[in-house]
Amino acid sequence: xSGSVAHLIAEYLGYTETFLxxxxxxxxxxxxWIYAERATQLERxxxxxxxxxxxxxxxxxxxxxVGAHWTPWFLPLMxxxxxxxxxxxxxxxxxxxxxxxxxxxxxxxxxxxGYDVAFLRARHTALT
Numbered sequence: 263x264s265g266s267v268a269h270l271i272a273e274y275l276g277y278t279e280t281f282l283x284x285x286x287x288x289x290x291x292x293x294x295w296i297y298a299e300r301a302t303q304l305e306r307x308x309x310x311x312x313x314x315x316x317x318x319x320x321x322x323x324x325x326x327x328v329g330a331h332w333t334p335w336f337l338p339l340m341x342x343x344x345x346x347x348x349x350x351x352x353x354x355x356x357x358x359x360x361x362x363x364x365x366x367x368x369x370x371x372x373x374x375x376g377y378d379v380a381f382l383r384a385r386h387t388a389l390t
Contacts, residue, residue, distance in 0.1 A: 265346035266293040268336075268368075270355050274298040274314070275307050279375075282351065283307045295343055297336045313339055337362055347371060353378035 267289065274296055275282055286294045286309070296312045304312075315335055340348075348363050349371045350356035356372035363370045 264291065265344040266295050266340075268340050268343075268345045268348045269294060269296045269351060270298075270348060270359050271296065271351040272299050272355060274301045274309075274312055275303050277303075279351075280307065283309075286311075292346060293343070295340075295345075297340070337366075341366075349373065351375070 269282075269286065271279075271282070273279075280303075286296060294311060296309065297314075298312065299315050301312060301314045313336060345366075345368060347370075348359060348368050350359045351373050353372060353374050356370060359370060
C-alpha cells in the first residue's frame with residue numbers, strides 16, 4: 263500500500279453510521295485508519311485500525327484550551343502512518359480538522375450525511 267487515508271469521526275460507529283464500516287473495508291490502494299473521539303459497537307464492527315482519544319475529560323479540557331480535538335494525540339500517529347488524505351466524516355469534524363490539515367498540507371475530503379447538511383441549509387435560509 264502507498265500510504266493511508268485518515269478517517270476522522272466523532273464516534274466509531276454510531277447506530278446510524280454502520281454503513282461506514284463497509285467504506286472503511288473497501289480500500290485497496292490506501293490503508294484506512296480511523297481516528298475517533300470514542301468507540302462504540304466494537305463487538306459488531308471490530309477493527310485493528312482504530313485510534314481513540316484517551317480519557318474523555320482530557321479531550322474536553324484540550325478542546326476548551328486549544329479548540330482542537332485530535333491534534334495532540336493523533337497527529338504523530340497520522341504522520342507515522344504516512345497519511346496521504348484526511349477524510350472527515352461530517353461538517354463539524356472537517357472544520358475542527360482544518361488547522362492541522364492545512365499545517366500538514368494534506369488534502370481534506372469532507373462527507374456530509376444528514377444533520378450537518380440540514381444545519382447548513384437552515385443557516386443559509388435564515389441569512390437570506
